[in-house]
Amino acid sequence: MFSRNKKQSLSVSTDMMIKQKRYEALVKAFHADIFRYAMWLIKDKAIAEDVVQETFLRAWKSLDSLKDQAAAKSWLITILRRENARRFERKQFDLVDIDDVVVADPHNFGDVALEHRELRRIMSDLSEEYREPLMMQILMGFTGDEIAEQLNLNKNTVMTRLFRARNQIKEALLGEQPKGEQVNG
Amino acid sequence: MDELSFRRTIYAEPNTTDPDIIQAAKNDPAKQAFWDEVKAMDTQLAQAMNIPVPENFADKLILRQGMDEFTQQRKKRPWYVAMAASVAMVVGVSYMTLLAGNNGLANDVFAHVSHEYMNKEMTMGGQNITQEAINEKMATFNGALSEDIGDVVSANYCYLNTIKSLHMIIRGKTGLVNLFVVTDNKSKELEEDFSNDELIGTSFLLSSAKIIIVGDDREDVSQLQLVAQKAFRF
Numbered sequence: 001m002f003s004r005n006k007k008q009s010l011s012v013s014t015d016m017m018i019k020q021k022r023y024e025a026l027v028k029a030f031h032a033d034i035f036r037y038a039m040w041l042i043k044d045k046a047i048a049e050d051v052v053q054e055t056f057l058r059a060w061k062s063l064d065s066l067k068d069q070a071a072a073k074s075w076l077i078t079i080l081r082r083e084n085a086r087r088f089e090r091k092q093f094d095l096v097d098i099d100d101v102v103v104a105d106p107h108n109f110g111d112v113a114l115e116h117r118e119l120r121r122i123m124s125d126l127s128e129e130y131r132e133p134l135m136m137q138i139l140m141g142f143t144g145d146e147i148a149e150q151l152n153l154n155k156n157t158v159m160t161r162l163f164r165a166r167n168q169i170k171e172a173l174l175g176e177q178p179k180g181e182q183v184n185g
Numbered sequence: 186m187d188e189l190s191f192r193r194t195i196y197a198e199p200n201t202t203d204p205d206i207i208q209a210a211k212n213d214p215a216k217q218a219f220w221d222e223v224k225a226m227d228t229q230l231a232q233a234m235n236i237p238v239p240e241n242f243a244d245k246l247i248l249r250q251g252m253d254e255f256t257q258q259r260k261k262r263p264w265y266v267a268m269a270a271s272v273a274m275v276v277g278v279s280y281m282t283l284l285a286g287n288n289g290l291a292n293d294v295f296a297h298v299s300h301e302y303m304n305k306e307m308t309m310g311g312q313n314i315t316q317e318a319i320n321e322k323m324a325t326f327n328g329a330l331s332e333d334i335g336d337v338v339s340a341n342y343c344y345l346n347t348i349k350s351l352h353m354i355i356r357g358k359t360g361l362v363n364l365f366v367v368t369d370n371k372s373k374e375l376e377e378d379f380s381n382d383e384l385i386g387t388s389f390l391l392s393s394a395k396i397i398i399v400g401d402d403r404e405d406v407s408q409l410q411l412v413a414q415k416a417f418r419f
Contacts, residue, residue: 023247024247027243027246027247028243031238031242031243031246032238032242032243035238035239035242036234036235036236036238039236040234045239049239049242052242052246053245053246053249056246056249057249116229116232116233119229119230119233120233123230123233123234134230135234137198138227138230138231138234139231139234144197144198159193159197159198160197162196162197162198163193163196163197166196166197166199166223166226167196169226169230170226173226
């Protein structure tokens with residue numbers, strides 16, 4: 001009786017350690033990218049940090065459901081986007097705060113690389129439907145198909161948005177007003 | 186391939202491996218130049234997206250999950266499973282069990298001063314915590330340290346359940362003493378003096394912030410209280 005208990009508890013302990021190791025590896029490999037993605041999505045450091053914490057907490061809780069390590073990045077982004085959406089469900093007033101107050105402040109991103117400020121401002125000004133696929137492509141290294149799956153769009157739409165995103169950035173860099181922004185499709 | 190569809194493809198996917206695109210660029214230097222230009226823009230974009238990650242963020246994520254697991258154990262699992270999971274965790278659980286029913290915030294404070302937790306904090310804190318580094322963190326609470334408060338071995342943001350705090354570990358005469366800074370409106374329920382079998386805690390208000398001091402030596406705690414009352418400005 002006693003020895004059976006002991007065995008059981010030993011295996012529980014080993015499982016916990018394996019899970020802990022997996023989790024730590026996941027955090028170390030992806031926390032920076034996930035944080036950056038959250039920052040570009042949310043544009044407020046404190047909220048981005050909170051959402052990333054929630055994301056990893058949830059990842060920890062459902063770590064057993066992650067079978068394929070190669071899919072870890074997409075899996076985390078899926079959780080992050082869901083957590084971010086929940087934020088709006090929970091607190092409607094946050095929506096107003098963020099959009100009104102924090103928009104497009106390049107200083108908000110913390111560091112000083114001067115030549116990047118302009119680009120950051122331009123990226124902040126992109127509408128979310130253009131910025132998000134662009135981040136997925138450049139920051140996360142997702143393929144068109146992966147982006148389509150994340151955003152629940154067809155691939156052609158994704159490619160069009162990516163094209164328009166770069167087009168708008170290019171035009172903004174040239175100092176022109178972006179033409180035809182907010183076109184649907 | 187016509188100009189427009191070439192440009193569209195490159196703009197949508199600068200790293201494309203489409204053989205038609207590669208061939209088209211080979212045949213036309215102007216197309217190749219356009220492609221290079223877009224790739225250069227992407228490099229710039231990638232660098233601009235590369236914003237700095239908060240200090241010790243990975244450690245915080247790992248620590249936070251540890252704390253969550255910790256409270257879960259207390260709520261859901263029978264004690265022997267908790268013990269099996271980690272002997273060290275039991276130290277924390279026993280703190281909490283002893284205190285069950287008491288003040289919630291005090292429980293969270295005690296949980297953060299368990300030896301296991303303090304060791305984790307100190308290992309991620311680095312060696313020398315300067316007054317400047319502390320003041321950077323104090324800015325969140327609209328406060329500052331105006332004078333030395335002793336040998337600070339760790340200073341990190343901590344969540345006392347959901348309340349953000351700055352947790353500092355300071356070397357006292359006989360051992361380590363913990364100091365937490367929290368905003369007052371989040372910590373009204375905490376009593377001025379609280380304790381359990383091993384730890385003594387005291388808290389006091391400095392304008393908008395509350396300072397909580399916890400340690401196992403009464404003299405160390407009161408000594409730090411005296412120093413802190415003078416050193417912090419809000």
